[in-house]
Amino acid sequence: MPDDTIEARIPASCPVTISEILCRAWHHDLASLKPLLSVPGRASVQEPTTGETPLHAAIRSCGARTQKNNEVSAKKSDSVNIEAAKAVVHELFLSGAIWNDVDSNNETPGCVAARLVQDDLYNECVGAGMRAELLFGLLDGYEALDSDVEEEDDDDDNDEDNVNNSEDAAANENPEHQDDGPEDTILESDPDRAFLSPQTESTVTSAAYLRANLTYTDGKLVDDQNNGVMMAWETSIMRSSVDALLLGLPAGKRILNIGFGMGIIDGMFRETKPSRHHIVEAHPEVLKHVETSPDCTFGKDWEASAPSEGAYKIYAGKWQEVVPGLLEQGELYDAIYFDTFGEDYSQLRMFFTEYVPALLDEGGIFGFFNGLGADRKVCYDVYTKVVEMHLTDAGLDIEWNELDVDMKGLEKEGRGEWSGVKRRYWTLDSRYSFIGSTSSITDKEQNTGYLLSH
Numbered sequence: 456m457p458d459d460t461i462e463a464r465i466p467a468s469c470p471v472t473i474s475e476i477l478c479r480a481w482h483h484d485l486a487s488l489k490p491l492l493s494v495p496g497r498a499s500v501q502e503p504t505t506g507e508t509p510l511h512a513a514i515r516s517c518g519a520r521t522q523k524n525n526e527v528s529a530k531k532s533d534s535v536n537i538e539a540a541k542a543v544v545h546e547l548f549l550s551g552a553i554w555n556d557v558d559s560n561n562e563t564p565g566c567v568a569a570r571l572v573q574d575d576l577y578n579e580c581v582g583a584g585m586r587a588e589l590l591f592g593l594l595d596g597y598e599a600l601d602s603d604v605e606e607e608d609d610d611d612d613n614d615e616d617n618v619n620n621s622e623d624a625a626a627n628e629n630p631e632h633q634d635d636g637p638e639d640t641i642l643e644s645d646p647d648r649a650f651l652s653p654q655t656e657s658t659v660t661s662a663a664y665l666r667a668n669l670t671y672t673d674g675k676l677v678d679d680q681n682n683g684v685m686m687a688w689e690t691s692i693m694r695s696s697v698d699a700l701l702l703g704l705p706a707g708k709r710i711l712n713i714g715f716g717m718g719i720i721d722g723m724f725r726e727t728k729p730s731r732h733h734i735v736e737a738h739p740e741v742l743k744h745v746e747t748s749p750d751c752t753f754g755k756d757w758e759a760s761a762p763s764e765g766a767y768k769i770y771a772g773k774w775q776e777v778v779p780g781l782l783e784q785g786e787l788y789d790a791i792y793f794d795t796f797g798e799d800y801s802q803l804r805m806f807f808t809e810y811v812p813a814l815l816d817e818g819g820i821f822g823f824f825n826g827l828g829a830d831r832k833v834c835y836d837v838y839t840k841v842v843e844m845h846l847t848d849a850g851l852d853i854e855w856n857e858l859d860v861d862m863k864g865l866e867k868e869g870r871g872e873w874s875g876v877k878r879r880y881w882t883l884d885s886r887y888s889f890i891g892s893t894s895s896i897t898d899k900e901q902n903t904g905y906l907l908s909h
């Protein structure tokens with residue numbers, strides 16, 4: 456359990472201009488903190504050895520609430536005014552604080568809030584994360600503007616002036632700080648930040664993954680860097696996804712699945728006796744496995760068993776290239792599932808905004824493997840919100856189901872199910888999965904999405 460005392464988090468060795476901000480945040484002293492935040496970068500200073508940021512400080516100092524019989528009781532929080540803490544956190548976000556900076560315990564401010572059961576503060580972090588990620592998404596869509604070097608230099612000079620001015624101001628306010636030099640300033644853009652923010656996007660690029668050699672062994676599919684592409688423990692997630700898409704519906708549905716992997720979900724789709732079952736798969740070695748492995752039953756015989764020509768088919772290629780052709784062919788589906796690997800969120804978003812509404816027939820349902828940021832609860836919750844916003848924009852109705860993941864054998868990095876796998880990409884004990892439907896559906900009752908649970 457981390458040591459959450461102020462002495463441990465803001466040690467005596469902390470440069471004074473930093474400790475001043477951290478202490479004001481820690482004590483929720485908004486009036487004296489606010490003037491210090493007028494300089495860019497100040498809201499996200501980091502203590503050099505503990506990685507404490509003003510957000511961490513403002514949240515951590517609230518202490519833990521404990522939950523008994525659904526009633527939350529305050530321990531240290533008795534004496535803490537949570538509204539004051541919220542006001543400080545809010546102000547820090549307005550002033551540019553970074554929602555996903557990690558400290559020396561590998562905790563973001565949201566992780567600290569979750570551990571201390573400070574739900575209001577946790578929600579502030581999720582909201583700020585969502586806004587930041589939406590903004591990055593928007594900026595991604597624009598070409599970087601050429602910058603005039605001279606102008607940039609001028610700006611830098613100005614920034615520096617501002618920083619120094621503010622340092623002077625801070626030092627003047629507190630005479631103890633008058634000797635502090637500019638080395639005490641850590642700016643938001645400082646490449647030497649003490650601790651790096653966690654990745655919320657895939658660490659493997661799609662192009663590199665599609666070139667990699669793959670191995671099917673022991674209930675897993677891994678690439679040549681030992682990244683887990685698909686693992687048998689995810690079978691329960693696939694089961695719940697199929698049930699949410701098709702349970703209770705008569706046989707003969709039209710299904711599209713993006714990403715074959717180990718064929719787990721396609722085996723389940725096949726059991727529902729679809730009238731059309733299309734699969735899109737890009738990796739040459741997955742396609743070779745389908746054609747040549749005696750363990751795989753989705754080869755030519757399966758395609759030949761279709762009720763009509765071309766009704767059961769694996770399309771070879773990236774979905775980005777194949778799916779426009781399906782649209783041109785006039786294909787329509789009752790259930791669409793999406794689970795690829797190595798692609799970032801922009802691709803999933805493109806799929807559900809540009810293709811899902813056109814490919815889903817009335818009453819149809821779309822689902823996807825929701826593994827975005829699944830190695831950290833706060834990132835997962837942020838991405839769930841981002842997805843919600845974009846799906847709503849795409850005209851889909853949304854409903855989430857929470858599934859309990861059986862974490863037996865999944866608890867430790869490199870052990871149990873993770874043995875031989877580079878990164879434990881799932882650390883949550885529950886997950887949300889999305890099922891949505893097109894807005895064109897007239898019977899709203901039928902069109903509502905379902906929540907999955909496992």
Ligand SMILES: C[S@@+](CC[C@H](N)C(=O)[O-])C[C@H]1O[C@@H](n2cnc3c(N)ncnc32)[C@H](O)[C@@H]1O
Nearest residue numbers: 714716717718719720736737738773774795796
């Ligand atoms: C996580 S696995 C899918 C697992 C599958 N749901 C199952 O039940 O076994 C991801 C699959 O998507 C494939 N893939 C990755 N990028 C793709 C793309 N752009 N188009 C089509 N398939 C892709 C991978 O090669 C891999 O087979």
